[in-house]
Amino acid sequence: MSLELELQTLRTRVGLVENRHLEVFRVEGARAFEAVDDAVPQRLFLQDAQITQTLLLADDATIVADLQIARDDEAFFLLCEARPGLSAEALLRERLGTNEVTVQPLSATHAVWSVHGPWAWELLGEALGQEIVGQPYLSLQHVAGVTCFRGGKTGEFGYDLLVPRAEVEPTITRLRELGVRYELGPLSLEALDHAALENWFFSVRFDALWPYTPVELQLQWRLWHEKHAYRGASAVAQQQAGGAARRLTVLHADAPMVAQAPVMLEGERIGHVLRSARHSLGKGHVAWAMLDAPVAMAGLRVQAGDVAARTVSPPTVQNESLGIDPNKHSFRYGRRVG
Amino acid sequence: MNPQTSAYLERRRQVLAEVRDILITRLKVERAPEHIDPDAFLFGTGLGLDSVDAVELVVALEQRLGLKLPEGARTLRSLRTVGTVIDQVLGVEEAP
């Protein structure tokens, strides 16, 4: 299936994908909180079933993994996407230590299937139970034998289902059967990353971002300033104290922009393009660029290589999901938005 | 740099400072101003505000900057990040 079709599915209906790149670990033990808290840069004040988003850093504060932490009573689920070529398990074990907690990788016993799109909630509500519909953003829920994490990095409703291997076949078959009513389609990792770019979600697979830090990538919200013990903390603190010289900024243009192309403002070079993509709803082209901090702001006319572009405030998609009220709307019964 | 461009950037920096201050003093975002990324998401993810805070943000902005945001700007659709809030205040064209 073409990327275009997948993005159509993702932006207007529901898509399903086995999410092999997302590795799930369960951390248990009397000192699970302390172990996880000491290992990660984000503060860990989570209510039961809440999820927080953070990162794992190298000593120079570059990003080695994208990490979500979900509290499940006294234990934690860690949903980790490591930079390609790195082992999520090794990164976590190294940071958690193993003295007082058990770190259980769940990939041997479970698969992760993800459901994304403006009507994902309705399909899952029908397939797994209506409690899915009321599930808050960034929370987990145990329902119908699976653990459902609501999050997603596409701007649409997104759910990662942790399914025991033995239950995968019946669960996915049921989703596909019921999915016919929702015009359920397959998704690829490429489509998810494309949507992430448009919707201003970091992806650890964007190799052009690897040389940069959370301060430059506008990911300071995934860190907590009162934490000093995690790996990379001193490099972060140093950069925050001095102020970053450059900052990730989003460009929009009618024509395609090219990675590495210089970005010029009134004839002066202010940075370069990191990654570019065609807008999935046919609205031109979107790029992420690293610009000099003083001019890294939306609302400027610039040149990205040969292309006239403007700096914009992300996200660059007005997601259909934002307009959906599950109390009123329904794909199945034809009560669409608008 | 074109003086118009410098003036725009200066104005944008001022509004960013106001929005950061509102987030810290009115909405209990426990971060230093410079740790609030200019394009950080406001609701759910990012700074983690909720719908109660959305109303507070709009009211505080209008009061602080002495302006009235257009009706369409009051929804979560237009207040997604710190940057989109600034766009609303400055009347900057939105992303597609």
Place this chain on the structure above:
Amino acid sequence: MRVAVTGLGVVSAFGVGAAALRLALQEGRGGLSPVRHFDTSPYPSRLAGSVPGFDGGPQRKNAAFEFAVRAGTEALAQARPRGSVALVLGTSIGVTDGTHHALAERLAGALGLTGPVIAITTACCSSNNALGLGAELLEAGDVDAVLAGGTDQITEEMFAGFSMLGALSAGPCAPFSLPTGTTLGEGAGFVVLERAGEAAARGARTLSWVLGEALSCDAMHEVAPDATGRGVARCVGSALHQAQVAPAAVDYVNAHGTGTAHNDAAEWKGLTTALGRDSVLVSSTKGTLGHAQGAAGVLEIIASLLCLEDGRVPSTQNFAGPRNRCPGDPVGQATPRAATVQRWVATNSAFWGANASLVFSTQEVPTAPAARVRPRIVVAGFGSAAGTAELQRTLPRVDLSALDLPSRLVTCAVAEALGGLGPVVKGELREGLGLFLGAVAPSRDARTRFDASIEERGMAKLSAEAFTRMVTSAIGGACARLLGLRGPFTTLTSGFGSGLVALACAARYLELHDDVRGVVVASVDEREEPGATGRACAVLLAREGALPVTGPLLEVCLAGAGHLAQALAALGAPPPASTDDASVSGSLERLGGVLQALRSSGGSRVVGQSLGATSCAVRLTCSPENP
């Protein structure tokens, strides 16, 4: 529990008296009309369930009191209870004229009641909560009869607060239907409760029987309910358990059904979970009466009682087809519907995740066969906090940053009292541990911010965030949420005696609910002067053997104003020399001193207090096995 309802009185959108309400319900009339005592043009709704005849003037200012006097008088006249009658009053934010306990004491005086006077404020489930506590005091033998109920009035502040929260419906409130949103209401309702056997013996006419009651806390969010409905399910489940009524035997549920998107779906999920089935006869009278806040629960119970007397259940008015994740047929019609109902449930939910449920029977139920042995309660922990500085250091793993001062103080004291159980309660313990708070007013910070927002931006744009903290239960709510206390949750206010009264009520709750392991009782004082600090104390009570921590045995006795000697005598102690202490947390603080003394000397000590309209005596005993 076998408690008889022997009288009722009501002031509602249909005027004064039960007869007016009964007739309106029978005729299928709606009670929502345009508000007249302030200008509603800045708000999305003009409607409310206002009490007719209270549109303006001095009567409006004290409307909650005026409603309560009329409803209380009607209930007492019908029941004519004997002996000393306690008052348990639930009320919420509509009462701006002084504190809640001052209103309760004035009401007790006006009605000539001589028993203990307790005010409860758990926002929208206050009055339901009040009926439950009243039933407990009877079951425990503390009082002869109880006048229990609630009162609240619509104020523009309340209207603006709900408007800024986005919770007001543009049309008349349509529970479980569309559009979403609620419509406010007001009024008062009271019932007279007596022990069933005594009511029968004196020949009183019993209107209904209370079989069970329970409280719980979602401990999730300041206004949004737990979407999984677990808090509601736990509350209804606990009340049914106490009532010894099987979920399958429930014939009808009078739901909270506010009409908001969040409440209705979460509540329905909770109800179906608790009852173990996908459908039950259910309705909400919010479409008829509006959401009367502190009086909502009791108004709805009275509406149900009046309909059930005619063999019907109240309807859900303004129903225009079911909403997603809501019951398909919540009696969506104008008039009550004929139904055979024997056991039924009334439930309410509130800001800060408070839930309160009651189980009723339309028919007399034989007394439970096995004579209950009253379980022993132990004092298993004590904590205190003072000042403002360094509080975070005492709880490095808990986020105190967003809390106002009294919440911070309470949280630190409670965490210390939990001691060996860990500051943040984990695992199954969460469901089994509750919080009873004694406090007299919302936080100073909430009031300051609330007033400042009105001053700066005008009433219609007041701060919704501060509004959610203008309910006194916010202080404990923030603590319960942070520390994971999902068991019974309430806020009691009895003036300076609030701490000890909360302790006595928590002990009664524990004695009567064997599915709860412990309750932390806390009290807090906040100094009024700017820049000043405050103090909080907390005591962990546990059913003996239910927690891995223990301590001295606790016995309590409650009595009316000026009857401290009587309360002390009940515990075998001599009359007191002096017991005054002009602070809310003083009584619990003194208890802390006694605990310490007992630890070194052993033996038994009694603490008594008579402040405000309630006397309370407490005895602590170190037994050899509980050093």
